[in-house]
Amino acid sequence: MTRLRFGLIGTGFIGRMHAIALHAVGAVFDDIEAPLCSWLADADADLARKAAAALRFEHATGDWRELVARPDVDVVDICTPNYLHYDMALAVLAAGKHVYCEKPLALTPEQADELATAAARAGVCHAIGFNFVRNPILRHARAMIEAGELGQVHGFAGRNLEDYMGDAAVPHSWRCERRLAGSGALADLGSHLINLAHFLIGDIARVQASLKTVHATRLPRGGSQSLPVENEDIALVLVEFASGATGSFNISRVATGYKSGLGFTITGTRGTLEFDQERMNELRFYTADDRSGRRGFRTILTGPEHPDYARFCPAPGHGLGINDLKILEIHELIRAIESRQPIWPDFAEGARVQKLMAAIEHSHATRAWVETPR
Amino acid sequence: MTRLRFGLIGTGFIGRMHAIALHAVGAVFDDIEAPLCSWLADADADLARKAAAALRFEHATGDWRELVARPDVDVVDICTPNYLHYDMALAVLAAGKHVYCEKPLALTPEQADELATAAARAGVCHAIGFNFVRNPILRHARAMIEAGELGQVHGFAGRNLEDYMGDAAVPHSWRCERRLAGSGALADLGSHLINLAHFLIGDIARVQASLKTVHATRLPRGGSQSLPVENEDIALVLVEFASGATGSFNISRVATGYKSGLGFTITGTRGTLEFDQERMNELRFYTADDRSGRRGFRTILTGPEHPDYARFCPAPGHGLGINDLKILEIHELIRAIESRQPIWPDFAEGARVQKLMAAIEHSHATRAWVETPR
């Protein structure tokens, strides 16, 4: 095997996390070749040069199309704002390269579908950055559900709450514009929650939603003229799963006090699981099978009994961090490419999530239940 | 002032709690006359006699109508299964006596409305046993909201989760029958949550719901023939408040692991409040006004700064219990009667809650948003 050469587009928040993980993954895992941080692209050549120096990439360019075209790039990693995903991913697929795109896959279900179709045709590896499902404790949770430890699962109460736009004084940005961001809290936070629900419970049959924009306008940074916020701050959703389970999604980017409030309560006839990303190394588990007088929610700390934890640390309860989830994601990606196996979540899942987001918006607009397209 | 003579009908779970509180309230509060535990009625004379001995009532009867008619009964306290509330409360009102009825007020909104109208006409005190809102920490929460400490309130995520019918082996009972219980989780647990939402946020404008019965049939105790469960185990509701706030209710009697899971997250533009009845002496509060680097949810322990706590104990954080909420409720009741002031929650609130429950059921049946009657 030769080392895969990565090209990274975008060096903001999420781009830096990718870069860190690319450097570390080879030391964490020895069943893959360590990737090479080859090319980095940013909005202009100067920015790209600086970022490449900071993030230890070999080459820099101000033109992402050059990066895609480079023969010494095997995998293109897209970490740009939402509205750029579609064009970039299409270009990577057209170039016949492996593509690794941050969420959400696109701005519309049509775009997402087109990407998924193109990806399937291209015969390359196509991954989407739903990193939260890489958490060892959540993979353990899924295994527990599949093993029947909750009995029949009947409820999923999910939430993804942050407060980065809670303050009215947060300036207007691309996140507030429909043509740049698509939807609001839904695209940024809801997409993760939907993917997590798919991962743990399965297909969603129909939704009913209530969306809300708390701050209707915002001032641009340094400006004095308010601009409209074109997408929702809050999305509340009733959910009916194909399995018959029912649930709710509570999604907000104005949930004052929450910083990374992705979480859920999954109830079944014999047990319940709870998770909160702000305590990402803990899984709360209640089982009715415990002895009388000794039943209660127990807090399971992530440890070497849970998938891949031991690669980071053999001692239990010592704690993984958010960047470790990216390491796990990139490990899966490289393993998939090296073994020519499919990866999940892929672009098809990206499109499935996008369609559900559209169904939620449609439900709100029509005030009716909307069936999910199959 | 003379001491009020109480007649108690029903001596199950909730009846016992009322009896304990009636005996204690006079020592906790000195601004009222201590009530007298005069008459107790139960299903038959023998049961009533035993219960009267156990609960320290002076007299017993197997006929609740006799109790209502007794000249030495001033207040009738109704702690019977749901289907009996309507007849009993009507009879008490007809007798011109004060009435104190457990929730839900009735089985249907029509019954509840009739009771509320009769109560208003009777010129007596009419109280309904929504005891959770008596919690000093929740009265404090309401005061904080009213003082603007959360900024503009935009979200209410409420839940009332228990698991007393989570196990398929729990026998069929009156709770499963529509003509005896009315709705299921909604009447038993949802009614409290709705009242709490009214208390903290205000009028609900419309709802959209998804109900579900997890265990469609149950065996009666000792029987071998399954009987149908006629009402819902789970009610999930989207809520739009008259104020413009939006939210959700998650109500379940099959939520494995939850024992008294009444709780909420209330988000506003400047702060957030969280509560969980299983930790009923704690209020979690986040304020964006704290200094940078020092912000976080703080856990406020109930103490003498919160209404009426000091009557129980002058030292903070020593903890009230569920029965103390009944003492607080009965104190309010006696004070209202003695001062001829209205009490809240009263039968009008009981009817308002009942109508919302009906709207939730109607929404589920029609799969549409249902406006709340004003």
Added chain:
Amino acid sequence: MTRLRFGLIGTGFIGRMHAIALHAVGAVFDDIEAPLCSWLADADADLARKAAAALRFEHATGDWRELVARPDVDVVDICTPNYLHYDMALAVLAAGKHVYCEKPLALTPEQADELATAAARAGVCHAIGFNFVRNPILRHARAMIEAGELGQVHGFAGRNLEDYMGDAAVPHSWRCERRLAGSGALADLGSHLINLAHFLIGDIARVQASLKTVHATRLPRGGSQSLPVENEDIALVLVEFASGATGSFNISRVATGYKSGLGFTITGTRGTLEFDQERMNELRFYTADDRSGRRGFRTILTGPEHPDYARFCPAPGHGLGINDLKILEIHELIRAIESRQPIWPDFAEGARVQKLMAAIEHSHATRAWVETPR
């Protein structure tokens, strides 16, 4: 059986809690006769009259000796400041009456021993108000330990932390004077912790302590001349139990932020138990016997499986309060008197605690390990 007539001396914080419990206990328990609140004594006749009205006692007196002498008083309940316990308890025993005394039993081990000896001779019931051990969840904890669910117990880390004297501005009071209070945090908070350690682990063989007074002087209320604080704010103790287990006590009345921080971690070779009085309805339990990947501390909520909880409420997790512990204590007392059985904790235990407190002070003074007198 006839109803026991109680005489209560002292109507501060703790006296009110006793009064409330005396009124309620008969409705909670039906295996005893409900007590009568007969006589109440306070510092002067006027105060006593007012308190008797407020706390619903039949008679009042400004002279506690009169109360002790009254033929219509069967049990004397002593809720006065520490320095009065000795004289009063001796007088009650001399009168051949049952005695129920708040902690600490006395100011010195000599006094306490004399009281224990007198009590044993008097042939009456003698109880001391260590109410925390009445908690159903702690009685359950003890049963779990005895059943070997922790394996061999090797550690007890206990604490009793409050902050009522944390602020330098808290005025000087009787609590700061050695001849009125005896020791400081040790007498007020440590006594409970020692009793709890006895209850759960057993005899303490030796101690090593470090005491500290954080605020060396305090202003009396309304005064301008600082007075010395004659006893400790903090007591830290190493403990070696007769069983071979070792542990530590952390006792403080200046532990900023703690309101009722009585708690412990008990570790054994197979399991661990944790408790925190501020969450008095929860017991945390870890057992190494859980399956791999599913181990973790579980939070057991008090419920009907735990001793006596169901007398208050049949539904689990609904929560007892601090005053319910006094109801449980008084129930034990009345049952002991009615059945002529001994009660625990009694005056012998009160003296044992007092001797340990003295050993702790002696250890601090001599900077040496001090063996506990047997």
Added chain:
Amino acid sequence: MTRLRFGLIGTGFIGRMHAIALHAVGAVFDDIEAPLCSWLADADADLARKAAAALRFEHATGDWRELVARPDVDVVDICTPNYLHYDMALAVLAAGKHVYCEKPLALTPEQADELATAAARAGVCHAIGFNFVRNPILRHARAMIEAGELGQVHGFAGRNLEDYMGDAAVPHSWRCERRLAGSGALADLGSHLINLAHFLIGDIARVQASLKTVHATRLPRGGSQSLPVENEDIALVLVEFASGATGSFNISRVATGYKSGLGFTITGTRGTLEFDQERMNELRFYTADDRSGRRGFRTILTGPEHPDYARFCPAPGHGLGINDLKILEIHELIRAIESRQPIWPDFAEGARVQKLMAAIEHSHATRAWVETPR
């Protein structure tokens, strides 16, 4: 600046963590040159070769002395069992190279002193791997203490609890032998706690300790003959700081249920801080300066306001992991070398910790308070 070439000795638990961090640190921080993973040494050449492949080091050797002697090694990183630290660190210092040694520095205070002296003379950078103090939230805690936010600090209750030797069936290993490990829980877990106490509170004046070995013998892996455990499982310590604050250490490797239970409660006259390594992204803070009725422990989540967090992720509350602490430690090390500034904790601190560990053992042996040598 040129890139520093690291030589790593030892590839167990902690060695792997160092390797991961060495690869990642350059992408996290751009104010240093990224280090080179040059040489790796392990017990034999074959093991070393495999480890070098897995951990992405350029060269391997079975002879650590060769690694130390290599001209293409600038910094030697010692991650071997305790008994090897002394010889190796001395050799590195003799070779005039920078040295980075895992804790504890040595087996005895004499060895540690010798190393500290040699390090001071060598004029190189000498660091010891007390990584926990690198946590942004703990550096923030220290800044809060220094800024007086707790008022006068009077108490430090610290603990470091794990259960990796809790089970009697855990086999005998080098950790149980005095000549290989030195002390037991004290060296492995206590050393971190002592360093943390130094970091947050300062010098310790004297100690009083009680040590205990719960499992006196253990079977070697695969053996049938029990071997003695020569050092303590549990160390309980009373501590008096030079500042006048008092406290306690609770240290155990048999604390069933604890996986990474390094934690503390620091109390002051105006506020309190609490920390638990199992929730390493949280700091609990109580301040008496909050408004009445709103006081409570608040949970501060690590975020970009805390030192260096933003290098990993700009969004607050997203969570660092244990390996990120090593990245922070190595960043400090490289920055110190590049800037020729001292680092803390250094070998002098390593020796200071070792002397306190010896004082604790001496106190236990003599049953007396032991003054810390200055």
